[in-house]
Each structure stands twice: as C-alpha cells, then as structure tokens.
Amino acid sequence: MKNKIKNLSDTNLLLMITIVIFFIMYLGAMLILGSGFLKPQTFFNILNANAALLITSCGMSLVMITGGIDISVGGVVALVSMSCAVYLDYHDGNIAMSIILALLIGLAFGAVQGFLVAYLDIQPFIVTLAGMFFARGMTTIVNTNPFNVANEAFVALKNVRINVPGLGSVNKLGEYVSAYVEIGVIVALLIVLILFFILRWTKLGRSFYAVGGNRQSALMLGINVKRTKFIAHLICGLLAGIGGYVYFLHVGSGSASHASGMEMNAIASSIIGGTLLTGGVGNIIGTFFGVLSLNTIQNIVSSVGLDEAWWTGITIAAMLCLFLVIQSIVLARKKST
C-alpha cells in the first residue's frame, strides 16, 4: 500500500486526496445532516451558483500550472458583468454583442497581463494585483450604482432551465420536481472537458506542465517558454471573461461589489484540487472537485447554524491553509526521497 502511494505522481496523489476528502465530506453531510443534502437539487445548486467560479478556477489552474498566478479574475468578472449590464440596459444592446464584449474584455486583460509577465518578466502577482485594482476601479467608473438588467431577451436567457433526466425529488406538495441546471453549468462543464483534453493530449498542454515544472529544461526541450506563459495568461483572461458572463447570467445585475473575493476562491479551489503553487503539477478534474469541496464545506458550515457572514471567510481561509500545509509536506517528502 505504501509503495503504491509512493508510486503515484504528485498530480495523482494530490488529486486523490481531494476526491477522497470531497466524497467523505458529502457522504458525511448526507448521513449526519440528512434532509437538504439528500436532494439531488442541492448538489446541482452548488453547480448553478458556482459555474462562474468553476470557469475562472480552470483559468487559474492553467496559469498556476505554468508557475504563475492571476488574481485579477474577480475584478474582471465584476467589470464584465457591469459593462454588459450597462450595454444591455442603457444602450439597448443585443445578446450576441454583449457576449463578444465580455470575451474582448477578458482577452484584453489576458493579453496585457500575459505580455507583462511573459515578455517583460515582471512578477505575475504584482501585475495581476494591479490588474485587479484596475478592473475594480474601472467597474466603478463604468457605473457607480448597482442595478438589475431588464432587457427582455437577456431575462429570457437567464431563466432557461435545463432539466436533468432521471434525477429529481418530491416536494412538500407531493409533486415530482426534476432537478435542473442553468446554461452556465453546461458552459462550465464543456470548458472543463476541453481544458482536460488540451492539458492531457496536446503539445500545448504538455508544454504548460514543462514550463511550470522546470523552466530551464523546458527551454532546452525547444519549448517557447515566453509564448507558452503568454498563452496561459491569455486563456486565463478569456476564461475570466466567459466566467464573467456566466456570473452575469446567474445574478442578472451589474455591481462594483460583484464577485468580491472570487480570485481568492479560485486560487483556493485550484490549490485544494491539487495544483501546486510552484507550478508543473495540477489537474483540471482536481480543480472541479476543488470547487465542489469548497462550496460543500460552506454549505455544511451554514446548515450547521454558523451562518454569520464571517464564518465563510474563515472556513475558506482555514481550508486553504490546511491544503497549503499538505502540499508543503508532500513536496518536502518528495525531495527527501
């Protein structure tokens, strides 16, 4: 048994830890807390509420695999939802253009930050910290007051529910209600699958790992390190744009305080999902479970009765701290063997 664990690669070991912890947590919640957690809809609600987080976390994992970090995603999400809201409501825009606007904002952030990080060799944290403050400030400049979008086409799109066949529960009136997901969840799952495919089977995906694992040897393998880093940031920016739109679709309003702390949740999800901060190790499936674990524990905390606002922050921080320490120990053990 011990040998088996030792033979696992870092990626798989950390992934295993995450998946096991998630299932223990969810099953525990089902057994001990019962009621709410037994309904399939509770699980799908976690997905519905966190589709945007899942998308941004995927981008974050990608950047972290190359050894960087991007803390501007929360700001970009807020900026995207505010810009789209203003465009749809005040300028009577159509849906297609608003989606393009969201993608362009994301790409612009990704491109500028990627250029500064990859080609000018500036610390990613400083660049994206500035990006975060810039995005938050710009959100206020675009529009100060939060407001709900009343655009008809948008509201219709927002209310689309996709029933999940075979899963449902009987409500208090005795009627059978099918479980549903929102459009954002479909988008998020598609992105997870695409990224999983890219990371595992394409040349680009493998070069992300190579650059994050050891920059020098990646260079010697003939990988264009700078371009790879740039692409990672570009994709992360693009995903932040998509995530922003999905977030916007979920909440249906624009506000400068939207998605506050999302960068933190995205980083936490990636780390819990087994992505190493030092780069070179990580898995999108892990990130998926990271997002689920993070929100399951939040649900557990609030259903136990500790639903004051501060407990959320404290639990996330505690969980992040725990996984950072686990990573540090795993790394130290690897080095010593």
Next chain:
Amino acid sequence: MGKNKNKTGSFMGIFRNQIFIPLAALLILALFNFIMDPSFFKITFGYNSVGNPVLSGYLITILDYGSELAILAIGMTLVTAASGGQDISVGAAIAIAGSVMLRVLCGTNSRPETLQAPIIVAFLVGCIVAMLFGAFNGILVAYFRVQPMVATLILYTAGRSIAAWINNNELPIISEPSFGYFGGFIPGVPIPTPFFIAVGCMIVTFLVLKFTTLGLYTQAVGINESSSRLNGLNPTFIKFFSFVLLGLCVAVAGLIKVSRLSTINYSVIAKDIEMDAILAVALGGNALSGGKFNMASSILGAYVIQFLTTTLYKFNVQSDALPAYKAVVVIVLVVMSAPAVREKLSSFMNKMKTKKSGAKEVSM
C-alpha cells in the same frame, strides 16, 4: 568633450541614486498641482470644533494621512527585502489590531462611559495580537515555504471576518477624548499627532538599522538565501522575523486608524492600504523581488503616494475609482524597472551614443 562626459556621469549618478525616483515623482506631482491650482499649497491656521489651534491645508492632510502608510512601508520594505514577496494582508491585519484594541478598551459594553483599560494596555495587546498574526504569515512563508503573497492571501480573506468576530460584529464607540489624540490633535499642538508617531517610528527604525545587523542580514537573505546560510545566518528565522516586525508596524498604524474615528468599520478600515504600501516600496525604487533596500526612499515613497491620492481626491475622483489610477501608476513603475525594459533602453541609449560619435568622426 571630456568635461561633457563628466557632466553626464554625475547626471547619471543622480539617476542611479535610489531616492531620485520618489523625489522626481514628488516634484512632478508638486509641479502639476502648482500649475493646475496653486492654492493646493496653502496652509491655514485656525481652530477646530473643540477649540484647539490646528493647521489645515492639503499639505497637512498629506502629512497626516501619509503617516500610517509610512509606518507600514517600513515593515513592508523589510518583508520585501527578506522574502522577495509582499504581505497583502496588512489592511485586514489593521482591522484585527484595531478591533482588539477597541475590545480591550470597551470590555463587553460597546458604548462605555469610561475606558475599561488604560490605552497603553490596549495598544500593547493590539501589538501582541498583530505580531501573532504576523508570525502566522511568517511561519507559512519561512517554514512551509509558501509564496508570501499566497500565504498572506489567507489572512487577506479571513482578516476582516476575524475582526468582526472579535467584537461580535458590534461597532464599539469610544467617547473618551484622549483616545482621539493619536489620530487627531493633542490640545495646543497645531500639527497632527500621526505625523509625530510616524517620525518616532522612523527614528527607531533608523537607530535599529544603524546599530544592529538587522538591515545587513535582511539584505543578505534577500540577495542569496543559500549563500547567507553558508555564512552562518539563519534565513528562515530572518524571514519569519521580518513578518513579525511588519505585525508591529501594523499595530501602530491600526492605533492611528481607530483613533481617527474612535470607532471601527470592519469592511472599510484601511481598505486597499496593502496596494498603497506595496506601491510605496516600489516607488522607493526597491526591487520587489527582494535584496537591497533603501528605507528612507520607501518612506518618502509612502508620502508621495499620499500626495497622489490627495491630488486625485482634489480633482473629485471617486474613492472607489482611485485604485484604477493607482494601478496604472504601478504598471508604469514596474514596467520601467523591469530588467528587460532597462536592457532595451540602455542598449538603445548606447546605439544613440555610438551613432552620434560615429557621425562626429565622419564630420571630422
């Protein structure tokens, strides 16, 4: 020709001196304000609502509100130099320290008639708590080798929640006027007290750097960790210690912050101050990747940042929009100081020089 060369040499010398960067920024800002509206520099003498003689004006505001930032910049410079990363939890840590001080002063009653403990006791407890949180960051960074910014991200998220939790989410208000002295004016002294506190901190820092090996060791660890270990230093402890010292600075800044209002607002107090503190270090010309540092330059940088903030406020920029402008300044600064850009610039300068001299030779 030779004379000319000498001139450019000394000229470049000023350029190379670190303190040139914040000084130049200060001059540009001052000039800008002078052209736009000379009344920016007016200082008036008057009496405040309590009847104390006070000086007022934009410059006094800068000295006043720049003080917390200068104090934080001292600690942030040390952390930057030792660990090559920055602490982004200082704002949240100020909220915690302030909350603890108010808790000690108020006891369980959130609107006390009299103080439940002497201010000095509250301050000391605040210091200890802030240093403990600094130690928490330090342990993660130094012993578990987590990148500083990610390690401090934990406290950045949880800090304000913890601060609210300490006081059960109540907002204690202190009616005792003497508590307000630290963030306002001492009766009879027309200069704001935070400035004196900041000067006190600067003097202590200066003496410590002058008479102990702290500065030298910190720089050694920042420049090359493994070689400083080979020379008998303990890099892990020095990194850890720099975070604890930053905790102390946070407590002092926290005292000023809560004293200004005699109360606390957990989600707003010291908001975005981490950005300003990092900016002060960067503007001071210190490498954000660690190593050598210049304390005076950082402190001057802090006041320049406050100068910028005050200028933006004067031109009616909304406080929520401020970060956007500052972010642009940060990006310009880091791009200018990026090695890749510097190399390009210097090679470009060299090209220009050789072109000029080549042209001269041809003409001769």
